[in-house]
Amino acid sequence: MKRMLRLGVSLRTRLTLWYGALLAVTLLAFSGLVYFTLQQSLASSLDERLTLRAEQLRREVGPSIGNLLQPEDVAPGVQLQSTLSEFVGTGVYVQLLNQKAAVIATPPNLVGEQLPVPTSSQEAIQEDRPIFDTVPVQNNARVRLLTQPLHLEGTDEVVGAVQVAESLSPLENTMSAVSRLLLAADAGALLLAVVVGWLLTRAALSPVFRITDTARHIAATGDYRQRIHVSPPRFGHGDELFFLAATFNDMIARLEHMLESQRRLLADTSHELRNPITIIRGNLALLRRQNIPDSTRAEAIVEAEEEAARMGRLVADLLLLARADTGEVASFQRERVDLGELATEVVEQARPRAAAHNLSVACDSRCVVLGDRDRLKQLVTNLVENAIRYTPAGGRVDVRVQGITALQQRGTTVRSRNARDSGSSIAMANLTVSDSGIGISSADLPHLFERFYRADKARSRAHGGTGLGLSIAQYIVHVHGGSIEASSDGTNRGSTFTVRLPLAPRADPARPIAPPPAPVAISR
Numbered sequence: 001m002k003r004m005l006r007l008g009v010s011l012r013t014r015l016t017l018w019y020g021a022l023l024a025v026t027l028l029a030f031s032g033l034v035y036f037t038l039q040q041s042l043a044s045s046l047d048e049r050l051t052l053r054a055e056q057l058r059r060e061v062g063p064s065i066g067n068l069l070q071p072e073d074v075a076p077g078v079q080l081q082s083t084l085s086e087f088v089g090t091g092v093y094v095q096l097l098n099q100k101a102a103v104i105a106t107p108p109n110l111v112g113e114q115l116p117v118p119t120s121s122q123e124a125i126q127e128d129r130p131i132f133d134t135v136p137v138q139n140n141a142r143v144r145l146l147t148q149p150l151h152l153e154g155t156d157e158v159v160g161a162v163q164v165a166e167s168l169s170p171l172e173n174t175m176s177a178v179s180r181l182l183l184a185a186d187a188g189a190l191l192l193a194v195v196v197g198w199l200l201t202r203a204a205l206s207p208v209f210r211i212t213d214t215a216r217h218i219a220a221t222g223d224y225r226q227r228i229h230v231s232p233p234r235f236g237h238g239d240e241l242f243f244l245a246a247t248f249n250d251m252i253a254r255l256e257h258m259l260e261s262q263r264r265l266l267a268d269t270s271h272e273l274r275n276p277i278t279i280i281r282g283n284l285a286l287l288r289r290q291n292i293p294d295s296t297r298a299e300a301i302v303e304a305e306e307e308a309a310r311m312g313r314l315v316a317d318l319l320l321l322a323r324a325d326t327g328e329v330a331s332f333q334r335e336r337v338d339l340g341e342l343a344t345e346v347v348e349q350a351r352p353r354a355a356a357h358n359l360s361v362a363c364d365s366r367c368v369v370l371g372d373r374d375r376l377k378q379l380v381t382n383l384v385e386n387a388i389r390y391t392p393a394g395g396r397v398d399v400r401v402q403g404i405t406a407l408q409q410r411g412t413t414v415r416s417r418n419a420r421d422s423g424s425s426i427a428m429a430n431l432t433v434s435d436s437g438i439g440i441s442s443a444d445l446p447h448l449f450e451r452f453y454r455a456d457k458a459r460s461r462a463h464g465g466t467g468l469g470l471s472i473a474q475y476i477v478h479v480h481g482g483s484i485e486a487s488s489d490g491t492n493r494g495s496t497f498t499v500r501l502p503l504a505p506r507a508d509p510a511r512p513i514a515p516p517p518a519p520v521a522i523s524r
Ligand code: ADP
Pocket: 382, 386, 387, 388, 390, 435, 437, 438, 439, 440, 448, 453, 454, 455, 456, 460, 461, 464, 465, 466, 467, 468, 469, 470, 471, 494, 495
């Protein structure tokens, strides 16, 4: 339920609410602090005023009060009452008490009324110390009252007290006006901040809205060419939303590329299958006829068989690449394979078909790699078959296996040393298949490993090629943790294919062979 509620409220609303709530708490705390500080300062200045006035009054009436209050029941004289008149003002009252806290002179500005005498006033007289108190008067009003003891002149004997009071109404009125003002200012600031915050959040989240809209549009239309427009950051490297939008664009681009690849693969596959099917059907139709010469009949059968075999190879290659796409390597063995022996075996098997070529194989060092023998043989076969296929009769095809050091692997020109003198510094097995054939143009080189890519379609088909040989070679190399690259000096200047595979660790019968490496996604 909580989760549903959360999901129901938009991120923008949530952010604004959080921000508003935080601001409200801050403003209220700040206003409370201002209110409290002001109240304290006004109250203490009121107390200071009362103290000052009480002190002046005491100085004024002090010398004569002793006589007036002796004996205790002496009534206040007219003179005393007139002295008090000098100390009153609007909202300011003074009153005199005798030793027993009885009123002996009432405030002249309170006609017939007197100030209340709270117990704190009696305490002030008894304990001989000034005491402040807040006491209620008529009409729900309150006064701040100071009781200051009076001494007999020249002695410590308390003979009574002056009471000085000031109405709290001005202070209370000021404070309620301040509180109203603060609340109004708080509400105004909060409203403004929430409105501005709401607008700013919209601006800040606009990339998120754009991402959502684009994602929705792509989902609805299936148009993967759509992108979110992200303007490059003016400062620094961009914020999180910029990276989110850029990542989203990147993801869509990859999806588009994948879909495009799939579409192309499907089109290429159907095209590749249609050709042999057409030929086989044509030949079958020819074979149905009664009056055809035996030689034509035999040719038609051979051609149909060749096309059927090509279809079989194509389907097998496609299946292998489909497994490559899903990252499946479980079917790959992990055994010790001598790459030199394997290359020699492949060359010897190809020799009968390459009678018109000058075929050579050389192994400079013993290079044992860990991998699937059949797949590695398929890799070398694909490269050797290609070299023969794309080299005219009389041309040269050289296969060479050697160990290379990490230094050479990084591209130094140091010539290869054999295993005996390079010792344990050899890091990789290097297999090169070079030919003196038709070569590869620089325009074709970057695309060679793409599925169904052929520099010369007619020649490839004529030789039974499926257009998948190099894609498969690349897949096998990657699964074995190696690399493959093609180079050529240009058309008719021969080509060289170089495969690098990590050498197997030294043989240790007790040690089980490590599991295959993580699957590698092969790009088309
Ligand atoms: P195919 O079955 O067509 O040979 P591959 O994937 O093995 O398919 O090769 C892809 C393309 O690369 C070939 O069609 C050819 O144009 C080019 N190619 C491959 N090997 C060589 C080579 N040794 N010399 C020249 N071109 C080559």
